[in-house]
Amino acid sequence: xxxxxxxxxxxxxxxxxxxxxxxxxxxxxxxxxxxxxxxxxxxxxxxxxxxxxxxxxxxxxxxxxxxxxxxxxxxxxxxxxxxxxxxxxxxxxxxxxxxxxxxxxxxxxxxxxxxxxxxxxxxxxxxxxxxxxxxxxxxxxxxxxxxxxxxxxxxxxxxxxxxxxxxxxxxxxxxxxxxxxxxxxxxxxxxxxxxxxxxxxxxxxxxxxxxxxxxxxxxxxxxxxxxxxxxxxxxxxxxxxxxxxxxxxxxxxxxxxxxxxxxxxxxxxxxxxxxxxxxxxxxxxxxxxxxxxxxxxxxxxxxxxxxxxxxxx
Amino acid sequence: xxxxxxxxxxxxxxxxxxxxxxxxxxxxxxxxxxxxxxxxxxxxxxxxxxxxxxxxxxxxxxxxxxxxxxxxxxxxxxxxxxxxxxxxxxxxxxxxxxxxxxxxxxxxxxxxxxxxxxxxxxxxxxxxxxxxxxxxxxxxxxxxxxxxxxxxxxxxxxxxxxxxxxxxxxxxxxxxxxxxxxxxxxxxxxxxxxxxxxxxxxxxxxxxxxxxxxxxxxxxxxxxxxxxxxxxxxxxxxxxxxxxxxxxxxxxxxxxxxxxxxxxxxxxxxxxxxxxxxxxxxxxxxxxxxxxxxxxxxxxxxxxxx
Numbered sequence: 001x002x003x004x005x006x007x008x009x010x011x012x013x014x015x016x017x018x019x020x021x022x023x024x025x026x027x028x029x030x031x032x033x034x035x036x037x038x039x040x041x042x043x044x045x046x047x048x049x050x051x052x053x054x055x056x057x058x059x060x061x062x063x064x065x066x067x068x069x070x071x072x073x074x075x076x077x078x079x080x081x082x083x084x085x086x087x088x089x090x091x092x093x094x095x096x097x098x099x100x101x102x103x104x105x106x107x108x109x110x111x112x113x114x115x116x117x118x119x120x121x122x123x124x125x126x127x128x129x130x131x132x133x134x135x136x137x138x139x140x141x142x143x144x145x146x147x148x149x150x151x152x153x154x155x156x157x158x159x160x161x162x163x164x165x166x167x168x169x170x171x172x173x174x175x176x177x178x179x180x181x182x183x184x185x186x187x188x189x190x191x192x193x194x195x196x197x198x199x200x201x202x203x204x205x206x207x208x209x210x211x212x213x214x215x216x217x218x219x220x221x222x223x224x225x226x227x228x229x230x231x232x233x234x235x236x237x238x239x240x241x242x243x244x245x246x247x248x249x250x251x252x253x254x255x256x257x258x259x260x261x262x263x264x265x266x267x268x269x270x271x272x273x274x275x276x277x278x279x280x281x282x283x284x285x286x287x288x289x290x291x292x293x294x295x296x297x298x299x300x301x302x303x304x305x306x307x308x309x310x311x312x313x
Numbered sequence: 314x315x316x317x318x319x320x321x322x323x324x325x326x327x328x329x330x331x332x333x334x335x336x337x338x339x340x341x342x343x344x345x346x347x348x349x350x351x352x353x354x355x356x357x358x359x360x361x362x363x364x365x366x367x368x369x370x371x372x373x374x375x376x377x378x379x380x381x382x383x384x385x386x387x388x389x390x391x392x393x394x395x396x397x398x399x400x401x402x403x404x405x406x407x408x409x410x411x412x413x414x415x416x417x418x419x420x421x422x423x424x425x426x427x428x429x430x431x432x433x434x435x436x437x438x439x440x441x442x443x444x445x446x447x448x449x450x451x452x453x454x455x456x457x458x459x460x461x462x463x464x465x466x467x468x469x470x471x472x473x474x475x476x477x478x479x480x481x482x483x484x485x486x487x488x489x490x491x492x493x494x495x496x497x498x499x500x501x502x503x504x505x506x507x508x509x510x511x512x513x514x515x516x517x518x519x520x521x522x523x524x525x526x527x528x529x530x531x532x533x534x535x536x537x538x539x540x541x542x543x544x545x546x547x548x549x550x551x552x553x554x555x556x557x558x559x560x561x562x563x564x565x566x567x568x569x570x571x572x573x574x575x576x577x578x579x580x581x582x583x584x585x586x587x588x589x590x591x592x593x594x595x596x597x598x599x600x601x602x603x604x605x606x607x608x609x610x611x612x613x614x615x616x617x618x619x
Contacts, residue, residue, distance in 0.1 A: 014453050014456075014457075015453070015456050015457050015460050016457075016460075017457070018453060018454055018456065018457025018458070018460075019457050019460050019461055021457070022457060022458065022461065023461075026469055026470075026473065027473075029473065030473035030474075031473075031474075137598065137601055137602060137605065138598065140545075140597075140601055141545070141594055141597040141598035141601050142594045142597075142598075143549055143552055143553070143590065143593055143594060143597070144553070145553070145556055145572070145590075146572075146586070146587075146590035146591075146593065146594060149579060149583070149586050149587070149590070150587075150590075152579075153579075153583055153587075157580065248462045248463065251462040251464070251465070252462055252463060252464035252465075252553075255464055255465070255468070255557070256553055256556075256557070259557055270465065270468065271468075271557050271558075271559065274468050274469070274472040274557075274559050275558060275559065277472060282469055282472065285465070286461060286465050286466075286469060289461070289462055289465060290460045290461045290462070293460055293461075293462060294460050
């Protein structure tokens with residue numbers, strides 16, 4: 001078991017290494033002098049020269065990569081020339097809103113989509129099933145920002161129930177904090193609900209065809225217990241897997257949602273950094289998001305052991 | 314004398330016909346295809362649908378509501394009367410014309426990004442699946458590429474190359490390549506064990522010919538399905554990039570750009586966001602429905618899974 005966990009963690013190292021190489025190459029593929037790009041448009045010749053020496057940009061590309069990787073492993077992502085602070089510090093400052101938004105979205109999406117998917121599978125081919133599948137296709141097709149504006153228009157502008165935009169820290173009180181997160185979370189969760197509901201339906205449907213379901217029904221268990229304790233519990237692995245994969249969708253959605261709702265999180269930081277061509281920040285954010293994605297999927301893999309007692313490594 | 318037909322050949326033709334007939338009979342394919350055909354007509358015939366040049370503006374016609382009449386200055390300096398069916402933006406440009414011309418950009422980006430990622434994915438997937446020595450390195454590389462969220466790759470690439478139609482298409486296609494590669498590779502791994510591949514190899518067929526002539530044609534059905542889904546997501550990502558201001562330059566009429574311009578005045582003139590938004594949603598929905606229909610008819614194994 002420990003052996004498995006160790007092996008699985010080691011297996012993420014090549015993936016992370018390739019991510020690092022790709023992010024490194026991103027800057028080298030940009031036309032122009034890397035030192036000038038890293039220093040920003042407003043930098044003086046002195047600053048550019050200092051960066052060139054610091055990162056060894058006058059040396060062969062492999063040496064440059066070595067130096068860059070060394071900084072990276074030491075937790076040094078460089079300094080944002082737009083915000084004039086360390087990129088790691090910048091990411092830490094912007095973490096709370098994004099983390100809150102993502103957590104609320106996942107919780108909401110799972111609470112809504114898993115029951116819906118299970119019921120659709122239970123009533124396979126019925127009106128509820130068809131309606132959910134229709135909703136799922138629509139959920140994949142409606143652009144996040146269009147949905148965001150529709151919700152703002154109805155809920156905030158017409159009904160006046162929730163604030164239009166902005167963010168309040170948790171330290172400012174729980175209700176204002178939650179109030180500012182409700183609409184963004186609903187917006188972001190639609191595509192997630194579509195995704196998880198589909199997979200839940202498919203895997204519960206498969207589980208319902210198994211012999212142990214017939215046995216459970218034959219010994220007179222209530223239908224709700226058959227569905228939850230026997231079908232859904234055995235369908236858990238694909239559901240958790242798709243949540244892990246869906247984190248990539250969620251990260252993409254965060255970038256858009258935070259921009260529309262003016263939430264000062266990592267997604268907004270990404271867009272602002274790109275608009276300012278703030279390269280150290282762009283690199284840092286991409287590395288951070290990729291690390292989160294790989295980490296979540298590692299956790300998902302490890303969770304199989306607890307979800308399915310048959311899996312032993 | 315009656316012409317002799319080979320029984321195997323005729324069975325093969327019948328099978329092919331029935332697959333095509335099944336696709337044509339499918340309701341989802343029909344609905345999605347019809348809506349898409351309509352959009353293609355709209356895009357191609359945009360100049361003849363009562364539009365003006367989508368880059369024209371007139372200070373006297375700023376912020377009109379849908380249906381209002383106004384004027385617009387042509388490139389020659391003439392002022393012409395124009396009815397703004399979808400209203401105008403804060404520069405006094407005709408939203409109706411911009412939305413119609415925007416259809417061209419969206420469809421083109423969707424189609425070309427799908428074709429580009431399919432082409433690269435096919436080459437990589439065939440190589441990884443058939444050439445053992447390349448498999449390990451190539452797939453680890455693809456794993457790494459897949460670990461970076463797609464939209465971040467696209468945003469970063471466009472940011473460094475500066476937005477143009479070509480760079481946007483390439484930037485959207487790159488993050489889709491690993492998924493296509495994986496799909497092609499997994500198909501190749503099963504197909505390469507088939508007796509006819511073995512026979513071709515035994516006859517001394519060159520490797521490239523085995524890959525492209527004997528293996529590739531059997532991966533087409535799942536690839537068509539995958540390509541449709543890539544097309545839908547490419548159209549969405551292009552709109553997102555433009556909307557965030559990191560896509561095509563703002564003067565190019567795209568749905569994302571129209572919405573980006575409408576953002577500051579959303580409270581008073583929500584139509585600047587809602588009208589292109591509806592077009593975008595309908596287009597993506599049509600492509601997705603078409604994809605579902607193709608999946609159900611062409612790729613029954615996948616249809617059972619999802």
